[in-house]
Amino acid sequence: MNLILYNLIYLICFFPIWLFAFPLDINVILITLVIIVVGVFFHNIINKYVESKILFNAYLALVLAFGIDNCMSIFSDFLIPNASNFAPVNVYLIGFVFLLIFFAINLFLLKKTNYKGVLIVLSFIIASLIYSLKFSDKNFENFPDFKKTMVNYKYEKMTLVFVMDQMAGINSDASKSELGKKFDENALIFAKKYGAKIYENIYTQCPMTFQSIPKLINFDYAKNCDELENLNYIEKSNNFFNEYLILKNRFFDKFNSIAVLQSYHMNFCKNENVKICDQYSQFKKYDYVKGFKDTFLSKILGAWKHHGSISGNISWRAFLTLNLSDSYEQSGGEKGSFVSLLKKIEKKLITQNHDLIFVHSLSTHNPYGFNDKCEYSGKRYINYSSNDQLEAIKGQNYDRICILKFLDSFFERLTEKKLLNNLEFMILSDHGTRLKPDKDSTFKTILIHKDFYSKFEKVEEKKILQKTFSKLMN
Numbered sequence: 001m002n003l004i005l006y007n008l009i010y011l012i013c014f015f016p017i018w019l020f021a022f023p024l025d026i027n028v029i030l031i032t033l034v035i036i037v038v039g040v041f042f043h044n045i046i047n048k049y050v051e052s053k054i055l056f057n058a059y060l061a062l063v064l065a066f067g068i069d070n071c072m073s074i075f076s077d078f079l080i081p082n083a084s085n086f087a088p089v090n091v092y093l094i095g096f097v098f099l100l101i102f103f104a105i106n107l108f109l110l111k112k113t114n115y116k117g118v119l120i121v122l123s124f125i126i127a128s129l130i131y132s133l134k135f136s137d138k139n140f141e142n143f144p145d146f147k148k149t150m151v152n153y154k155y156e157k158m159t160l161v162f163v164m165d166q167m168a169g170i171n172s173d174a175s176k177s178e179l180g181k182k183f184d185e186n187a188l189i190f191a192k193k194y195g196a197k198i199y200e201n202i203y204t205q206c207p208m209t210f211q212s213i214p215k216l217i218n219f220d221y222a223k224n225c226d227e228l229e230n231l232n233y234i235e236k237s238n239n240f241f242n243e244y245l246i247l248k249n250r251f252f253d254k255f256n257s258i259a260v261l262q263s264y265h266m267n268f269c270k271n272e273n274v275k276i277c278d279q280y281s282q283f284k285k286y287d288y289v290k291g292f293k294d295t296f297l298s299k300i301l302g303a304w305k306h307h308g309s310i311s312g313n314i315s316w317r318a319f320l321t322l323n324l325s326d327s328y329e330q331s332g333g334e335k336g337s338f339v340s341l342l343k344k345i346e347k348k349l350i351t352q353n354h355d356l357i358f359v360h361s362l363s364t365h366n367p368y369g370f371n372d373k374c375e376y377s378g379k380r381y382i383n384y385s386s387n388d389q390l391e392a393i394k395g396q397n398y399d400r401i402c403i404l405k406f407l408d409s410f411f412e413r414l415t416e417k418k419l420l421n422n423l424e425f426m427i428l429s430d431h432g433t434r435l436k437p438d439k440d441s442t443f444k445t446i447l448i449h450k451d452f453y454s455k456f457e458k459v460e461e462k463k464i465l466q467k468t469f470s471k472l473m474n
């Protein structure tokens with residue numbers, strides 16, 4: 001085979017498209033380029049020393065299969081959305097079967113067309129690469145972040161709301177173990193320390209995030225979890241970087257200058273009063289907690305996976321399993337960067353430029369990842385299984401104990417800076433652990449609230465989260 005065509009096949013198939021889609025550190029870019037150059041060397045060694053035509057064709061078919069997968073996002077755009085149709089077969093295994101099919105087609109083409117088929121496959125890959133680079137929504141320009149120009153007004157009174165996704169409530173299913181009792185105790189001490197009300201028997205009306213939160217922020221406490229579609233509070237997002245878009249937000253309508261710190265799950269930033277929209281992203285700089293592997297390897301695997309190829313996803317999962325890298329996605333990165341997020345919020349509070357700072361964090365969501373020292377543990381994260389309920393409860397407890405500890409240090413700093421007196425804050429969750437369908441597992445939430453004048457109080461009466469939020473904030 002012509003040497004130029006042979007090397008062109010390599011360069012096109014191993015084109016690191018995700019380097020162009022996402023904003024990566026120059027060091028990550030350089031390391032990736034070095035890996036590709038080393039690959040060119042091995043590619044040519046194979047050309048020189050592999051004499052068996054069958055082996056040579058098999059190698060080329062493999063490179064082309066990688067190329068086909070690399071230019072499309074089959075794993076994220078097709079396999080994950082249809083994962084339930086393949087159940088109980090593991091989605092990574094299905095991905096592997098897809099790669100095998102690409103390999104077999106390439107091998108057949110090479111054999112039948114005597115390398116002319118290579119040009120057909122290469123043309124397909126080039127067209128897909130151009131489409132993906134130019135027209136796909138996987139471009140960081142579509143990331144929802146923005147910062148509007150603000151009048152330099154200083155708000156004397158500020159409100160801070162933390163929606164901690166899946167954080168189990170006081171006296172919930174997670175509170176029945178020794179660790180859980182420790183959390184309940186710590187939460188009471190926390191509420192006492194900052195003069196807040198803590199709700200011991202509070203339940204969300206709906207079990208799902210896309211029901212619970214839109215109802216909450218629209219002061220809606222009718223029994224309508226299943227009819228929410230007609231209310232136009234929320235829709236499925238057509239932006240690659242979000243799952244849902246909040247359309248209506250009566251809570252936000254009450255403020256003038258809002259800073260939103262959100263996760264990929266829900267975009268709150270469409271409301272016109274939002275002046276700063278800041279969404280967690282693995283491509284931004286954070287100081288990760290001790291134990292979190294914020295390394296070149298995690299970054300490269302994270303970006304490769306994020307672009308959605310099968311090979312990227314299988315590699316990402318394999319390195320996680322070997323405990324050689326950590327996950328920035330699916331709550332991992334948000335757990336690792338929570339302390340960093342609190343520092344960001346502190347800076348925003350100091351400016352007094354916002355009357356509302358609204359946080360939606362997945363740091364308390366499964367898979368769980370903190371250990372007993374509140375260090376991040378990739379092993380705990382990867383071994384998480386909701387089938388092992390005792391372990392899941394343990395994970396929830398470690399995580400909520402650690403997150404509360406980080407919040408405590410944060411509020412201590414606010415007290416020192418005399419910011420607490422001018423602050424109304426609320427820490428709540430949208431649902432419980434959801435390990436069982438019963439009320440103490442799925443529906444029991446956390447709610448700690450301090451307004452400008454309140455004193456510590458333990459509210460034992462049974463309450464509805466959305467109704468209580470409406471009473472306090474509407």
Ligand SMILES: [Zn+2]
Nearest residue numbers: 165166209430
């Ligand atoms: Zn949730």
